[in-house]
Structure formats: structure tokens, C-alpha cells
Amino acid sequence: MESLTIGRLARLGGVNLETIRYYEREKLLQEPPRTPGGYRLFPTETVRRLRFIKRAQELGFSLSEIRELLALRMKPGSRREHIRARAEAKIADIEQKIRTLTSMKNTLRNLTERCDGCGPLSDCPILESLDEEVSE
Amino acid sequence: MESLTIGRLARLGGVNLETIRYYEREKLLQEPPRTPGGYRLFPTETVRRLRFIKRAQELGFSLSEIRELLALRMKPGSRREHIRARAEAKIADIEQKIRTLTSMKNTLRNLTERCDGCGPLSDCPILESLDEEVSE
DNA sequence: GTAAACCCTGTACCTAAGTACAGAGTCAAG
DNA sequence: CTTGACTCTGTACTTAGGTACAGGGTTTAC
Numbered sequence: 001m002e003s004l005t006i007g008r009l010a011r012l013g014g015v016n017l018e019t020i021r022y023y024e025r026e027k028l029l030q031e032p033p034r035t036p037g038g039y040r041l042f043p044t045e046t047v048r049r050l051r052f053i054k055r056a057q058e059l060g061f062s063l064s065e066i067r068e069l070l071a072l073r074m075k076p077g078s079r080r081e082h083i084r085a086r087a088e089a090k091i092a093d094i095e096q097k098i099r100t101l102t103s104m105k106n107t108l109r110n111l112t113e114r115c116d117g118c119g120p121l122s123d124c125p126i127l128e129s130l131d132e133e134v135s136e
Numbered sequence: 137m138e139s140l141t142i143g144r145l146a147r148l149g150g151v152n153l154e155t156i157r158y159y160e161r162e163k164l165l166q167e168p169p170r171t172p173g174g175y176r177l178f179p180t181e182t183v184r185r186l187r188f189i190k191r192a193q194e195l196g197f198s199l200s201e202i203r204e205l206l207a208l209r210m211k212p213g214s215r216r217e218h219i220r221a222r223a224e225a226k227i228a229d230i231e232q233k234i235r236t237l238t239s240m241k242n243t244l245r246n247l248t249e250r251c252d253g254c255g256p257l258s259d260c261p262i263l264e265s266l267d268e269e270v271s272e
Numbered sequence: 273g274t275a276a277a278c279c280c281t282g283t284a285c286c287t288a289a290g291t292a293c294a295g296a297g298t299c300a301a302g
Numbered sequence: 303c304t305t306g307a308c309t310c311t312g313t314a315c316t317t318a319g320g321t322a323c324a325g326g327g328t329t330t331a332c
Binding site: 072 | 191192193194195196197208220223224226227230231233234236237238240241244245247248
Binding site: 152153154155158162171172173174175193198199200 | 318319320321322327328329
């Protein structure tokens with residue numbers, strides 16, 4: 001199994017090198033083995049994990065929520081039912097996000113379609129309705 | 137048309153009063169009219185705007201992205217084609233977010249289903265695949 | 273017409289999520 | 303076996319997005 005120095009990992013994952021050490025401190029990455037001289041050696045799949053973290057952040061998950069998501073798979077001692085419940089909760093979160101995004105998209109779609117026909121946009125109050133469509 | 141003092145608006149919108157002044161400085165809310173004594177008087181639809189901002193934030197939009205979204209409707213002078221292009225770009229963003237969320241959801245769904253049947257989760261590397269499924 | 277409750281501006285402070293050194297040690301290519 | 307690129311720990315700084323006063327004026331309810 002290949003392994004990566006922190007600098008290589010940072011380049012492959014598209015993040016700053018210091019960010020990796022930060023994630024390690026914050027328990028988003030587990031402490032990697034070291035060379036005799038103390039250099040970190042990360043398993044190559046850490047690249048995927050970094051990319052996952054970035055993606056989840058862009059979707060509005062905080063680092064501690066992401067930590068939880070990742071922990072769903074990593075805890076050997078936890079009970080199935082417990083994990084299952086937490087996964088269901090995450091799924092519900094995600095579905096809500098999808099619903100909101102879908103309604104934002106529809107609203108924007110309307111905007112572009114409707115405004116093909118009408119003149120200046122000043123009195124096209126479509127986005128004003130976004131918040132309504134989007135409410136629970 | 138009813139109007140709201142800043143304190144009422146804050147309560148109705150579920151945000152801190154200082155946040156409203158902050159949003160005004162940051163041009164997410166336009167400067168409201170004032171009473172003779174200098175008190176802000178917000179139109180009631182500002183409540184909906186506040187709620188929209190909060191929702192969009194939860195979906196990972198930064199305040200400046202949200203400012204752009206809101207501006208899609210507010211600029212009377214802009215050209216239709218220009219606005220249309222920006223709306224299309226936002227729609228593409230949103231669709232990408234939806235795709236990523238959908239694949240996260242499916243992965244989690246898999247996790248709960250599969251682990252109904254299997255024993256301890258330690259070697260259920262399902263989430264490890266999230267980052268792959270989720271890549272572009 | 274005076275408290276209590278509100279709001280004003282301005283400035284300082286806070287948290288999350290990084291980023292940037294400094295000073296010192298390690299690795300690897302020639 | 304040295305030189306340049308890399309990494310280490312530790313501490314300090316930064317940015318976005320707020321929050322919290324202080325000191326003073328305004329409204330409203332009696």
C-alpha cells in the first residue's frame with residue numbers, strides 16, 4: 001500500500017497543507033503512522049476523504065457534522081440500532097436540503113422563462129416568492 | 137402597508153437584532169426608511185427575505201452568493217440576457233448540489249439497509265465509498 | 273410628563289475554519 | 303556528505319459571519 005507525505009496529500013486533495021494538520025487535530029482524519037524521523041505517512045485513500053470533506057462543506061455541513069457523518073462508519077463498538085437512527089436522521093436532513101434546493105431551482109427556472117417574455121425585470125417579483133415556496 | 141421596528145423584525149425572522157443591522161451594512165437588506173427620530177421601519181416582507189437568507193446559508197451559500205441570488209431580481213437596469221446567464225449559472229450550481237446530496241443520501245440508505253443484515257459495522261466500508269460516488 | 277422598553281451609532285469581541293510563519297529537524301539526489 | 307526541498311511543533315494571524323456592550327436618544331403606556 002502506497003503512502004503519501006503531507007505535501008503530496010495536500011496537492012492531490014486540493015487543500016492547503018496546514019489544513020490537513022488542522023483536520024487531524026479536529027479528528028476528521030485519524031493520526032497517521034510516522035517515519036522514524038516523525039514525518040506523517042498517509043494512506044492514499046485519505047485523498048478521497050479530503051474530497052468528501054470539501055464537498056460536504058459546500059453543501060453546508062459544518063466540520064462537526066461531517067465528523068459525525070464519517071463516524072457512522074468508523075465506530076466498531078456502537079450498536080446497530082443507534083447508528084441506524086443517526087443515519088436516518090442524516091437522511092432526513094439531506095432530503096430537506098434537496099427539497100429546498102429543488103424549489104430554489106424551480107423559482108430560478110421560472111425567472112428565466114418568464115423574463116424571456118417580459119421587459120425590464122424591475123417588477124418581476126419572482127424571487128420575492130422564493131422564501132415562501134421554500135418554507136416548511 | 138404595515139411596517140416593523142428592528143426588534144419585531146428580529147423576533148419574527150428568528151435572528152438576532154444585530155444581525156439585521158449587519159445584513160443592512162452588507163447590502164443583503166436595503167436601507168429602510170426611518171422615523172423622524174431615526175428608528176428603522178422595515179416593510180413586512182423583510183421577514184421572508186430574512187428566512188430566505190437563513191435557508192440559503194444552510195445550503196452552503198455564502199452571504200455574497202446570496203446577495204447575488206437576491207440581486208437577480210432587484211436590478212432594474214441590467215440586461216435580460218445578462219441576468220438570464222447568471223440565473224442559468226445558479227441553476228447549474230444548484231443541480232450539482234442536488235446530485236451530490238442525492239448520492240450521499242443513497243449511500244446512507246445503503247448503509248442502513250445493508251447493516252440490518254450484517255453484524256458489527258467495523259468492516260462495512262460503505263461510507264468510504266461516498267467520496268467516490270460523489271466525485272464529478 | 274415620566275418610566276420602561278426600544279432603538280441609535282460605534283467599537284470591541286467571539287467562533288469556526290483555516291493560514292502563516294519561525295526555528296529546528298529529516299530526506300533524498302548528486 | 304552535503305544542499306535543497308520537505309516536514310516537524312508551536313504560536314500567532316486572518317476571514318466570514320455574526321454578537322455584545324456603552325453611552326445616549328426615542329416611543330409608548332400609563
